[in-house]
Amino acid sequence: MTTMRVRLPAVLALLCGCLAVTGGPPVTATPFTATAATTAAPVPTASPADSLWFDGAPLTVRGGRLTDGQGREIVLRGYNVSGETKLEENGGLPFASVADAEKAATALRALGGGNAVRFLLSWAHVEPVRGRADTAYLAAVTAQLRVFLDAGIRVYPDFHQDLYSRHLFTTGSWYTGDGAPEWAVDAGSYPAESCGICFFWGQNITQNAAVRQAQYDFWHDEHGLQDAFLATAQATMAYLREHLSAPEFAGIAGFDPYNEPYAGDYDSGQNSRTWERDLLWPFYVKFRARMDAAGWQDKPAFVEPNLFWNANISTQKQEGGLLDAGTLGPRYVLNTHFYDQKAISGILMWGKAADGRYATDFGAVRDRAAAAGTAAVVSEFGHPLSGTVSDKAPTVLKAMYQALDSRLPGARWWSDPAASGPVLSGTQWQWDLYNGRHHEPMNGNPGKVRTSGDAWNDEDLSAVRLDDSGHVTLRQDARLLDRLYPSATAGTALAFTYEDRSRDGSDTLTWNPVPGSLPSVARLVGAGRYGLLVWRSGSGTAPTELHLPASFPTGSTTVVSDLGTVYAPPPYTAATPVAVAPEPGGTGSRRLLLGDTDSGVLHYALVTDGATAPPADLLNAARSELAAWAAAHF
Structure with missing residues (x-):
């Protein structure tokens, strides 16, 4: 991406005849021209993970969805x-x-x-x-x-x-x-x-x-x-x-x-x-x-x-x-x-x-x-x-x-x-x-x-x-506001749900419990929160991103996906299919990155904070249940 500022002399010249620009009271007419511009503050250099969100391209609409420059649904x-x-x-x-x-x-x-x-x-x-x-x-x-x-x-x-x-x-x-x-x-x-x-x-x-x-x-x-x-x-x-x-x-x-x-x-x-x-x-x-x-x-x-x-x-x-x-x-x-x-x-x-x-x-x-x-x-x-x-x-x-x-x-x-x-x-x-x-x-x-x-x-x-x-x-309630959601989907999001377990006073609101037909998934989630995204991959190379709530510490986050099953996801690298990275801006917020290298393939990812060090057999059983469920419904 270029850091050069685009000048608009033709546009600004048109404005001179209809709207003058002033510097506050007392108001005096000053021509609205490009020469009045001041230099913008420099933007901190972005890491490779940062650029996955702000990729330098404008958002546009494709197929009825907002998309970024890498073709991801935003x-x-x-x-x-x-x-x-x-x-x-x-x-x-x-x-x-x-x-x-x-x-x-x-x-x-x-x-x-x-x-x-x-x-x-x-x-x-x-x-x-x-x-x-x-x-x-x-x-x-x-x-x-x-x-x-x-x-x-x-x-x-x-x-x-x-x-x-x-x-x-x-x-x-x-x-x-x-x-x-x-x-x-x-x-x-x-x-x-x-x-x-x-x-x-x-x-x-x-x-x-x-x-x-x-x-x-x-x-x-x-x-x-x-x-x-x-x-x-x-x-x-x-x-x-x-x-x-x-x-x-x-x-x-x-x-x-x-x-x-x-x-x-x-x-x-x-x-x-x-x-x-x-x-x-x-x-x-x-x-x-x-x-x-x-x-x-x-x-x-x-x-x-x-x-x-x-x-x-x-x-x-x-x-x-x-x-x-x-x-x-x-x-x-x-x-x-x-x-x-x-x-x-x-x-x-x-x-x-x-x-x-x-x-x-x-x-x-x-x-x-x-x-x-x-x-x-x-x-x-x-x-x-x-x-x-x-x-x-x-x-x-x-x-x-x-x-x-x-x-x-x-x-x-x-x-x-x-x-x-x-x-x-x-x-x-x-x-x-x-x-x-x-x-x-x-x-x-x-x-x-x-x-x-x-x-x-x-x-x-x-x-x-x-x-x-x-x-x-x-x-x-922070559980209501700071939510798991797919901020960027590499392809097309087909279905998403998030059970936030937010509170109404002392009552925990659970409107979407995992059904009994998925016993391993239900056991894995327990009384915790969970989100489930199903998507079909696109042709780009950038990963799918989900915002991770601050109350989802990396060390207690479990991911069950066709891309892999992980407890406490590792830091992001391009070769890691399920990983965590900071969100841009240095505010301490994080995102889950899910990478695939295919196109037109059905994927799913369950994210939950309901388990503590789940055993491998439970993760594998939950993955098998979700795979069968996804195949039956999409």
């Missing part, structure tokens, strides 16, 4: 970084400092098991004055984003919005928004915002006339709002392209153009499907052109359908999913969110989630992506960790991760594994270091300083917080 797992971007206390940045970003990235790898982040950006802070981008903000964004890339974490930026803009709301409002700058709100003549009787902030989407009209204006490019946003997006992408080194830029997975799009109001005779066809999809086509012009030609746009297309409450659900966009192909990824609104409501779901609760919901995501000829990512999912429904969180989140891993409930997985479907990429909402420690004057009101939870509309979903010593600590 699964992105991680978190949104972070809702702090919605707040003003740190100027619309995810972190107060680069040091905090480094702390978050290290913990995200070592404690959260993530290999990817959705990195939130603020239109309001990129373009505080119309037609001028703030380079001070962009430089700070780039410095914080670079930290994650250097930790071996893939990044896809997201221009985030909720309720269009905080500038629609007054200092006395019950709620707030984020996204569009003040000048964009001033351009419209919007009524005083009011949600009426609203128990959840999301009701503003359909009940607040100011929010609805502002969104409507954006999609119809009233006052040139959409064109201004697209110019800002292009300037942002060009800045990142220019200020990241080639190896760093290779770690950018794509771009999420617009968070949770919805119509605001429909035109006469319009519905959710025709709105997607006539307004949302053309916007994505324009955004895709801006990506190309900014030097992002080889990276996909992570496009979100209408917010309500896969809602799990029938009164909210709307037809959509970009049904009329045709085959999306490798230049787009189907990007959706999922929250269990029934569980969040507190009244529409009694009890807790159970095995297979979201199999149908996430199956619909897989089916829609397959029909569109592309890959899928669930870029937001989660559940409140405080309040009246927080008791559901352990089971709701376990069921969501189960549905990301497989479209089958545990009760069906062993008997019908071929129906498991592709392993979905996903980023949980969210990873906010400052949870419970904010100091956010809501809508600029010094009398309404928010400190608790996520400090935004009473939300509290962060998986982490800082303890009193300043250390990052998990707020959820």
